[in-house]
Amino acid sequence: MTFTALxxxxxxxxxxxxxxxxxxxxxxxxxxxxxxLVRGVRAGPHRVFRGIPYAAAPKGRHRWAPPRxxxxxxxxxxxxxxxxxxxxxPSAYAPISSTEEDCLVLNVTTPPVTDRRPRRAAPVLVWVxxxxxxxxxxxxxxxxxxxxxLVVVTVNYRLGVFSGxxxxxxxxxxxxxxxxxxxxxxxxRDNARAFGGDPGNVxxxxxxxxxxxxxxxxxxxxxxxxxxxxxMASGEAVMDMPAGAxxxxxxxxxxxxxxTGREMEDITTEMTSTLGCxDRRPRRTLACLRxxxxxxxxxxxxxxxxxxxxxxxxxxxxxxxxxxxxAGRFHRVPVLSGATLDEHRTFVGMxxxxxxxxxxxxxYGRALRTAFGRRFAxxxxxxxxxxxxxxxxxxxxxxxxxxMWARGTWDQHEALARHVPVYAYEFADRDAxxxxxxxxxxxxxxxxxGDIPYLFEDETAEPRFxxxxxxxxxxxxxxWAAFARTGTPGxxxxxxxxxxxxxxxxxxxxxxxxxYTQSLAPHRIxxxxxxxxxxxxxxxxxx
Numbered sequence: 440m441t442f443t444a445l446x447x448x449x450x451x452x453x454x455x456x457x458x459x460x461x462x463x464x465x466x467x468x469x470x471x472x473x474x475x476l477v478r479g480v481r482a483g484p485h486r487v488f489r490g491i492p493y494a495a496a497p498k499g500r501h502r503w504a505p506p507r508x509x510x511x512x513x514x515x516x517x518x519x520x521x522x523x524x525x526x527x528x529p530s531a532y533a534p535i536s537s538t539e540e541d542c543l544v545l546n547v548t549t550p551p552v553t554d555r556r557p558r559r560a561a562p563v564l565v566w567v568x569x570x571x572x573x574x575x576x577x578x579x580x581x582x583x584x585x586x587x588x589l590v591v592v593t594v595n596y597r598l599g600v601f602s603g604x605x606x607x608x609x610x611x612x613x614x615x616x617x618x619x620x621x622x623x624x625x626x627x628r629d630n631a632r633a634f635g636g637d638p639g640n641v642x643x644x645x646x647x648x649x650x651x652x653x654x655x656x657x658x659x660x661x662x663x664x665x666x667x668x669x670x671m672a673s674g675e676a677v678m679d680m681p682a683g684a685x686x687x688x689x690x691x692x693x694x695x696x697x698x699t700g701r702e703m704e705d706i707t708t709e710m711t712s713t714l715g716c717x718d719r720r721p722r723r724t725l726a727c728l729r730x731x732x733x734x735x736x737x738x739x740x741x742x743x744x745x746x747x748x749x750x751x752x753x754x755x756x757x758x759x760x761x762x763x764x765x766a767g768r769f770h771r772v773p774v775l776s777g778a779t780l781d782e783h784r785t786f787v788g789m790x791x792x793x794x795x796x797x798x799x800x801x802x803y804g805r806a807l808r809t810a811f812g813r814r815f816a817x818x819x820x821x822x823x824x825x826x827x828x829x830x831x832x833x834x835x836x837x838x839x840x841x842x843m844w845a846r847g848t849w850d851q852h853e854a855l856a857r858h859v860p861v862y863a864y865e866f867a868d869r870d871a872x873x874x875x876x877x878x879x880x881x882x883x884x885x886x887x888x889g890d891i892p893y894l895f896e897d898e899t900a901e902p903r904f905x906x907x908x909x910x911x912x913x914x915x916x917x918x919w920a921a922f923a924r925t926g927t928p929g930x931x932x933x934x935x936x937x938x939x940x941x942x943x944x945x946x947x948x949x950x951x952x953x954x955y956t957q958s959l960a961p962h963r964i965x966x967x968x969x970x971x972x973x974x975x976x977x978x979x980x981x982x
Contacts, residue, residue: 484551490522560637569647587920599743605703613750650674678847777864781884845973
C-alpha cells in the first residue's frame, strides 16, 4: 500500500504564541503546581502562563513511549515565554519548524483578575489544536474566551510520526499524541484549582484533527472522568474519504483518521524504510529509530503527513471510535458539535486554483470517476452540474463538502444525540478572513476552521473583521463559554439554541422532522435545514 501525503499545510490559524503587547510580570502571578512554582505574566486583566510542562520530554529511549510525569523543580519556573513546538517540518503555507522533543507543554489563561476572590471556581476549557497532526501547537490566544469567565488551557502534543509510529509489541503504538492529550487533561484535573479553575467542570474542545482526538477521548476508557463536556469543530470522527478527495493520487479510506494497528505498522514500515533501521526484530528497529536525530527523521518525504491518523485496537482506543459512538459506547457528556458551510473549498483551493493550477471541466469528470466509479459519477454529475456553479473547482468542492464533511457531521450528531444532549451548528460566514497566506484568487467561502479566529484572539484575522463579524465573534464566544459553564450554549441574552433531536431511525426519511442546527453568520443566527442544504437525501440514498 502506498501512503501518499494528505496535506502539507496547517489548517488552523497561525496565530502567534499568546498575548504579546502589554504582557508584563506581576508579583501576584506566581502559582504552585504539583511539580513546583511557575511565574506568569499579566496581559491586561488576565494572567497568562506559558510553556508549563505537563509531561517529561519524550526523547531518547522515551521517544515513542507513553508520557511520563514531570520531575519536580526547585525555585520558580519562568512561564512568561512560549514553550517550544513539537517536532514539525515547514511548508509553503506555514514556514514553522521545530526539532525540539521537550515540547509537552501547555499554556493557561485565566479570567480577568479582580481585587476580590471569585465566589466559585471557573469552568476550564482545554483546547486541542488540529493542523492534521503535521504542525501547529498550543499557541492559541485564549483571552477572548477567558474574558467570558473561563480558564483556557491550550496544549502541545506529539505530531505525525512522533505520535503515530507503530511496531509489534510497542506499548502505546499508533496513539502517542492522544496519550499526551490525556496526560494534559490529567494535569488539568490536578492543577486547575491553582489557577482558579474547577477540576469538576472541564470541557475538552478541538478543531479538525483535534476534534477527532476529542472523539477519541469520548470513546477511550482511559479518559473517563477527565472531562465533563466536549466540543468538536470541523471534526472527521465519523467520516470516510473517497479516493482523490484530498488531491490527485490520494487513496480513499473507510475512515478519515482511524487505522488498525496493522495499518499503522505498515505505514511505519514504508515511511521509515529509507532510514536504515529495518530489522526483523522490532526492538532493534525501535532502538535504531530512537537514536536518529529529529532532523534526519523529518527529512523523509511525507513522513509527517502519512501519520495523520490514530491507531485503534489498543489500550488507548480498544474499539474503532465510529463504531463505539454508533453503539452508544462513549462517555455520557453534553456535546457541542458542528462544521462550516464550505468545508472542502479549503482543500480544493490549496490544491488547485489558489496556487495557479486551474481545475477544469475535464478534471471534474476525472475526479468524480475516481471518487465514485464511472456509473455513480454520472448520477453525481447530474446532481451537481458545473453549470450550477461559478467554476468546476467549486462544483467539486461542494460535492465533497456534502458527501464527506456534511454527511459525516450529520452521522456524528445522530449517533451522539441518541444518548447525550447535542448542540449542532454550522459556521456560515462566507466572508470570513482567510488566515493562510495563499496566492491567487479563489472563493474560499465559509472555509474549514474559519470559525476559530472568532473564538480566539487572532492578529491576522481580527483586524479585518467588520462590525457584524465582531458581533458574531462576541455571540460565538458567549455560546462556547455558556456551554462550558452549564452544558447548554443558550443563556441570558444570547439567541436561543435548542438541542439537536435525532431522527426517526436509520434509512427512514426526515419528512416531518428536522433536527435543529444553529447557523452562525454575521447577519443571521438561527436554524438551518442542514439536511436539505447539503443534499443529504441524495447522499444517504446513493452515496
